[in-house]
Amino acid sequence: HIxxxxxxxxxxxxxxxxxxxxxxxxxxxxxxAPDTVYSVQYKTYGEEEWLEKEGCQRITQKSCNLxxxxxxxxxxxxxxxxxxxxxxxxATKMTNRFSSLQHTSIKPPDVTCIPKVRSIQMIVHxxxxxxxxxxxxxxxxxxxxxDLLYHLKLRINHTYQMHLExxxxxxxxxxxxxxxxxLGTIMICIxxxxxxxxxxxxxxxxxPDRTWT
Amino acid sequence: xxxxxxxxxxEGVVLQKLWQAFWAMKDIVQAQDNIMSxxxxxxxxxxxxxxxESCHLxxxxxxxxxxxxxxxxxxxxxxxxxxxxxxxxxxxFFVLVSxxxxxxxxxxSTRKSARRRFLLFYQAFKQLxxxxxVTKAFGEMDILLSWMEKFYQL
Amino acid sequence: DGVAVLPAPQNLSVQSTNMKHVLTxxxxxxxxxxxxxxxxxxxxxxxxxTSHIWIPSIWCSPTQRPECDITEDITATVSYSLRVRxxxxxxxxxxxxxxxxxxxxxxxxxPPGMEITMDGFHLLIKLEDLGPHFEFFVSYWRREPxxxxxIKVVRPGVLPVYLExxxxxxxxxxxxxxxxxxxxxxxxxxxxxxxKVQGEALPL
Numbered sequence: 113h114i115x116x117x118x119x120x121x122x123x124x125x126x127x128x129x130x131x132x133x134x135x136x137x138x139x140x141x142x143x144x145a146p147d148t149v150y151s152v153q154y155k156t157y158g159e160e161e162w163l164e165k166e167g168c169q170r171i172t173q174k175s176c177n178l179x180x181x182x183x184x185x186x187x188x189x190x191x192x193x194x195x196x197x198x199x200x201x202x203a204t205k206m207t208n209r210f211s212s213l214q215h216t217s218i219k220p221p222d223v224t225c226i227p228k229v230r231s232i233q234m235i236v237h238x239x240x241x242x243x244x245x246x247x248x249x250x251x252x253x254x255x256x257x258x259d260l261l262y263h264l265k266l267r268i269n270h271t272y273q274m275h276l277e278x279x280x281x282x283x284x285x286x287x288x289x290x291x292x293x294x295l296g297t298i299m300i301c302i303x304x305x306x307x308x309x310x311x312x313x314x315x316x317x318x319x320p321d322r323t324w325t
Numbered sequence: 326x327x328x329x330x331x332x333x334x335x336e337g338v339v340l341q342k343l344w345q346a347f348w349a350m351k352d353i354v355q356a357q358d359n360i361m362s363x364x365x366x367x368x369x370x371x372x373x374x375x376x377x378e379s380c381h382l383x384x385x386x387x388x389x390x391x392x393x394x395x396x397x398x399x400x401x402x403x404x405x406x407x408x409x410x411x412x413x414x415x416x417x418f419f420v421l422v423s424x425x426x427x428x429x430x431x432x433x434s435t436r437k438s439a440r441r442r443f444l445l446f447y448q449a450f451k452q453l454x455x456x457x458x459v460t461k462a463f464g465e466m467d468i469l470l471s472w473m474e475k476f477y478q479l
Numbered sequence: 480d481g482v483a484v485l486p487a488p489q490n491l492s493v494q495s496t497n498m499k500h501v502l503t504x505x506x507x508x509x510x511x512x513x514x515x516x517x518x519x520x521x522x523x524x525x526x527x528x529t530s531h532i533w534i535p536s537i538w539c540s541p542t543q544r545p546e547c548d549i550t551e552d553i554t555a556t557v558s559y560s561l562r563v564r565x566x567x568x569x570x571x572x573x574x575x576x577x578x579x580x581x582x583x584x585x586x587x588x589x590p591p592g593m594e595i596t597m598d599g600f601h602l603l604i605k606l607e608d609l610g611p612h613f614e615f616f617v618s619y620w621r622r623e624p625x626x627x628x629x630i631k632v633v634r635p636g637v638l639p640v641y642l643e644x645x646x647x648x649x650x651x652x653x654x655x656x657x658x659x660x661x662x663x664x665x666x667x668x669x670x671x672x673x674x675k676v677q678g679e680a681l682p683l
Contacts, residue, residue, distance in 0.1 A: 158364025186368065188468070190361060209355045214348075214467060258475070267638070272603050274641040275634060287601065287644030304340050304474055326660045336663045337556040337584075346554070391524070399529050408534050409552075416522035416555035 118203035121148065121195040125205040127178070129216040131253070132241040134182045136168075136191045136207070137175045147198035152176045157188040157209055165191075179242045185213055185256065218253065218309035221262065223298045225314035229321050231286040232294060234314075236262050238281070239300070254279075257302045267295045277301075290321035328421070330476050333380035335424045338417050340470070340477045346413035347466050353405050355464040358457070363449065365461055366468040370446045374439075379476060381439030384425045386446065386469065390462070391418050397459040414466065485509075485572035488516060488545070488563045493577065495586040497666075498612045498659060499550050506545040507565040507572065515541040515566045519574075520549065523557035533562065541566060556662055558582045586659075588666035591615060593655050594639070595672045602642045602651055602674070608635040614658045616665075619643060622650040622673055647678030 125138040140148055152168035155161065168176035182189045192206040219239070226233040238252040245251055254260050266274040266285045269292075276283045288294065297311040328335040374382055395415045402411035450458045488504040495501070507514045517540045519533035539547035553559055558580035565572040592607040606615050615635060619642055620628040633640050633655075645651055652673040657666040 155361060157361055158367060160362045186372070188364075208352045209464070211467060211471075213471060214344075259477075268598070268601075268641070272598060272601070272639040272641060273636070289599070304477060305344060306341055337661060339661050342554060342661075391528075395524070396528050399532065403532070408532075409537065409554075412522055412525065412534055413554040415524040415528075416557045419522070419524045419527075420555055420557055 118195075118201045121197060121201065121203040122150075122193060122205045125191070125193050125207050127182075127191070127207055127210045127215060129210075129212055131219050131239060132179070132183070132212050132216050132243050132256075134177075134179045134210075134212055134216075135175055136178050136193070138193050138195075138205070140174060140195060146172070148172070149196055150174065151194045151196075152178070152191060153194075154178055154181050154189060154191040156184075157190060162192070170196075182210065182212060183243050185243060213256075214305065216307075218300050218302065218307050220310045220312040221298055221300050223296075223312045223314065225296055225316045227316045227318050229290050229319045230288050231284050232266065232288060232296065232316050232318065234264060234283045234285070234296060234298060236281040236283075236298060253300065257305070257307075259304045260300060260302050263299045263301050265297045267297075288318050290318050293317045327478055328473065328476050329478050330380040330383050330425070331376035331378070333384075333425055335421055337424075338420055340474060343414060343417055343470055346410035346417075347470060349410040350402075350405070350407040351464075351467065353407060354460070357401070358461045358464045360453065360457060360461060363453065363461065364465070364468075365446055365449045365458075366465050366472075367445070367449070370442050371468070371472045374442070374472075375435060378435040378439045378442075380425065381436050382442055383473065383476075384422070385439065385443040387418050387422045387425065389443075389447070390466075390469075391415065391422050394459055394462045397455070398463045401460070485514070485565050485567055485570045487572040487575040488565055489575065491561065491563060491575055491577045493549070493561070493581045495581070495583065497589060497609050497657075498583065498586050498661075499548070499610075500553055500581070500583065500586070501546055502539075502549050502561055502563070502577070503546040504563055504575065509567055512567055513543060515543055516545065516547075516563055517541050517566060518547045518549065518561065518563050520552050520562075521560040522555055523559075526560055553581070553583050556582065556584050584662040584664065586662065588657060588659065588664060590667050590669035591655050591657050593617075593653070593669055593672070595653050595674055596639060597645075597674060597676065600645050600647070600676065602645050602653070603639040604633060604642050604653060604655070605639040606633060606635040606655060609657060612659045612661055614660070615655055616658060617642065617653065617655045618668070619651060619653040621645075622652050645676045647676055650675045 120141050123139045128135045128137050149170040151170055152165040153162040154165055189210045190206055192204055194204040196202040222237040224235045240250045240252055243251045261279050264276040264283050274285050294316055296314045299311045300309040402408050486507055488507055490505040493502050518536035521533055525532055536547055536549055536552050560580050562574045562576040564574045594605040596603045615633045617631045617633045618628050620626045650673055652671050654668045654671040656668045
């Protein structure tokens with residue numbers, strides 16, 4: 113009995129996670145027949161059963177949103193995909209052990225930059241995640257990561273920078289020249305896990321000083 | 326930065342270095358663990374640990390990892406070519422154990438409940454085949470590091 | 480195993496400054512031949528639990544130069560054993576082991592290089608980047624009796640960093656030191672640098 117090699121049906125089964133939005137993705141054969149269908153199961157590490165993901169059974173697209181199924185931060189998970197082509201050939205592949213705390217990447221923060229005459233105020237808005245506390249409240253990144261802090265830089269005409277850093281959400285760069293343009297970059301940093309978001313950038317011009325006019 | 330497990334304080338171990346070392350070998354190590362329906366460091370072992378209990382528990386766990394898990398996983402580390410990250414974790418765990426040892430005289434009466442938690446872990450370990458148990462415990466170091474992180478003061 | 484007719488390297492020693500650790504030894508010379516060296520290490524864990532196992536240095540197994548940057552091999556604040564041997568074709572020397580084990584907490588921490596400049600009424604500092612181990616504590620104050628000393632943690636970088644908005648006609652002084660969390664030690668302070676701000680002092 114010769115077992116047919118079906119590994120080409122399915123590759124790179126893995127989680128892509130950003131701000132705890134956990135998407136399972138995979139690749140099929142480059143020229144895979146349109147009638148190839150995929151079915152997804154997931155499992156909590158330490159538990160017996162594999163569970164079928166509703167809405168991702170016998171689908172044709174190559175991704176599946178498992179955010180809600182993998183939303184317990186103290187748990188680790190596996191997912192697996194079974195591909196079946198028109199000729200009835202099938203292949204199953206599994207992810208590595210997945211921990212959203214370790215794997216999730218952090219998106220840039222949402223910031224409001226407010227120019228004044230001799231200062232620029234920056235207000236960082238909370239980043240909500242799909243994760244809910246036991247009382248049903250949606251958790252923010254700050255709730256989840258105890259060491260989270262914001263790192264802000266203001267570049268001044270390419271010659272030097274001002275730095276501000278902290279856990280609070282309101283910052284102000286002071287002592288600036290009126291009627292001048294500045295480039296601000298704001299990042300979320302989670303030092304313990306080496307996580308750093310891409311920067312949010314705002315180009316802002318301080319207001320003209322009209323006190324003597 | 327330091328670890329503060331209740332009364333026990335440990336400096337000189339940088340948590341980020343431990344994470345870096347573990348991530349360098351995570352997928353190789355965890356792929357060897359085929360018993361996905363068993364988790365040694367379960368919720369009953371690590372959840373809701375009081376401050377004073379934490380020093381007992383981490384000391385027992387780290388000592389077990391240094392004396393048993395690392396010791397018996399060493400040959401696999403050579404086989405998988407992960408000796409360097411393995412050495413980073415082993416030596417830093419060794420530092421933690423040595424410094425936690427020194428602060429044991431401040432221990433309080435929560436030793437018994439910490440002991441119970443450790444035994445839950447140890448009994449689950451003993452129920453598995455020796456090699457599978459060592460592989461599983463080694464692969465669960467991220468669970469341990471995540472728990473230790475709660476006691477890491479910036 | 481090669482017959483050990485090649486002499487073993489001698490005079491092993493480690494120079495460590497600002498958490499950069501270099502192992503050096505006297506070269507083994509064979510006329511018209513290029514001798515290679517291999518470096519291996521053991522942390523305290525290996526010495527106690529798996530003493531038969533040595534770990535090849537990341538950058539020097541092998542190397543042609545009689546020195547080895549072992550900075551990336553030293554990843555814990557424990558004492559390390561280090562050994563070197565020479566190789567020439569199939570000939571291999573005996574291992575030579577460092578007499579005293581090395582611990583990174585013995586590294587020499589030098590005061591950081593710093594550059595103080597002004598841009599208008601902004602006091603700026605530029606610090607040399609010493610690598611990921613280092614935090615920089617900068618102290619600055621206005622040079623006048625009873626002035627308060629401010630302390631800021633500053634990140635090194637390509638561009639100078641803003642410290643303070645200063646007042647015309649006043650003088651300000653700055654000094655800096657490093658801190659390495661892995662070994663829990665500070666460097667000495669850099670020499671204090673003072674700058675005078677142009678312009679007339681503001682009337683009281």
